[in-house]
Amino acid sequence: xxxxxxxxxxxxxxxxxxxxxxxxxxxxxxxxxxxxxxxxxxxxxxxxxxxxxxxxxxxxxxxxxxxxxxxxxxxxxxxxxxxxxxxxxxxxxxxxxxxxxxxxxxxxxxxxxxxxxxxxxxxxxxxxxxxxxxxxxxxxxxxxxxxxxxxxxxxxxxxxxxxxxxxxxxxxxxxxxxxxxxxxxxxxxxxxxxxxxxxxxxxxxxxxxxxxxxxxxxxxxxxxxxxxxxxxxxxxxxxxxxxxxxxxxxxxxxxxxxxxxxxxxxxxxxxxxxxxxxxxxxxxxxxxxxxxxxxxxxxxxxxxxxxxxxxxxxxxxxxxxxxxx
Ligand code: UT7
Numbered sequence: 001x002x003x004x005x006x007x008x009x010x011x012x013x014x015x016x017x018x019x020x021x022x023x024x025x026x027x028x029x030x031x032x033x034x035x036x037x038x039x040x041x042x043x044x045x046x047x048x049x050x051x052x053x054x055x056x057x058x059x060x061x062x063x064x065x066x067x068x069x070x071x072x073x074x075x076x077x078x079x080x081x082x083x084x085x086x087x088x089x090x091x092x093x094x095x096x097x098x099x100x101x102x103x104x105x106x107x108x109x110x111x112x113x114x115x116x117x118x119x120x121x122x123x124x125x126x127x128x129x130x131x132x133x134x135x136x137x138x139x140x141x142x143x144x145x146x147x148x149x150x151x152x153x154x155x156x157x158x159x160x161x162x163x164x165x166x167x168x169x170x171x172x173x174x175x176x177x178x179x180x181x182x183x184x185x186x187x188x189x190x191x192x193x194x195x196x197x198x199x200x201x202x203x204x205x206x207x208x209x210x211x212x213x214x215x216x217x218x219x220x221x222x223x224x225x226x227x228x229x230x231x232x233x234x235x236x237x238x239x240x241x242x243x244x245x246x247x248x249x250x251x252x253x254x255x256x257x258x259x260x261x262x263x264x265x266x267x268x269x270x271x272x273x274x275x276x277x278x279x280x281x282x283x284x285x286x287x288x289x290x291x292x293x294x295x296x297x298x299x300x301x302x303x304x305x306x307x308x309x310x311x312x313x314x315x316x317x318x319x320x321x322x323x324x325x
Contacts, residue, residue, distance in 0.1 A: 004174035009061025038256025042158025042281030079114030112313025114285030138285035147212035158281035162289020235320030252311035
């Protein structure tokens with residue numbers, strides 16, 4: 001018995017923040033951002049939108065396309081680094097908005113690879129007889145945690161959500177293999193220092209700007225390339241598939257140069273790699289489900305395609321997943 005994605009959806013807020021807008025906010029340029037990251041614009045949630053609102057919109061679309069009613073859901077997993085609250089879980093808020101009264105619900109904090117982690121957790125549950133339909137959502141409002149005075153980070157991130165409905169499947173389609181890994185020793189290189197139990201909010205943490213993302217970009221870059229390569233190769237090895245046999249590589253969209261370096265190391269031609277970073281920037285856990293939804297909408301992914309997902313993020317954690325569509 002396998003596990004298959006039955007429907008996908010995504011939502012991004014209407015407000016676009018372009019590189020030219022950022023030129024007016026910090027000492028940067030469209031040219032620097034485009035050439036160093038590949039990003040041209042990103043979406044920003046409106047003041048009355050939180051992560052659960054984005055997640056809900058993506059979920060409604062995924063459920064419609066899967067032809068699944070909210071009350072049929074056995075579980076809702078939201079993967080996010082930017083929950084509405086520390087608790088209750090954002091998945092509970094989404095459950096209430098959907099009126100999915102039969103669903104268990106919890107959040108997974110697995111940074112950028114969160115969606116891959118969420119799919120793997122859903123797969124584990126769906127292998128049990130009791131669970132039949134699980135909704136996995138990657139959703140972020142990173143604009144709320146970005147220091148808009150720090151040009152090293154504020155140009156990189158965007159808001160958005162992507163969702164997938166997963167079901168049991170008795171064909172040979174669906175999730176084939178996966179590889180999840182962590183390296184917690186390097187966690188300080190990409191961190192939001194305050195607001196948790198280690199550094200609760202005080203006047204001091206606010207003054208020191210410790211409630212914003214801190215990143216040592218150059219270091220993260222190096223580990224991202226080696227981590228994505230390891231995750232891709234191990235995932236393929238576990239399925240006895242060679243890189244040249246995959247139809248699509250769908251990488252986390254953090255930086256076009258990370259994607260390009262990973263692609264080169266794997267020996268995968270450019271036309272097999274999906275890239276949408278120019279439009280959305282780095283949307284963390286939402287980046288892969290947004291990409292997958294666009295690919296399906298554009299008719300790029302076809303039945304039987306071998307699709308390799310790969311991601312890297314804060315933790316550090318990284319992972320890959322191979323899906324036969
Ligand atoms: O989601 C997963 C986790 N995140 C990532 O994977 C991100 C990984 N890192 C990166 O993508 C890149 O390291 C960055 C895009 C963050 C930075 O690119 P870089 O090529 O590594 O630049 P750098 O940090 O080495 O900085 C080069 C120069 C510096 O100036 P000096 O010291 O050489 O004078 C920076 O101050 O570029 C400067 N710089 C900027 N200039 C204009 C940094 N940010 C900007 C900016 N505009 N926004």
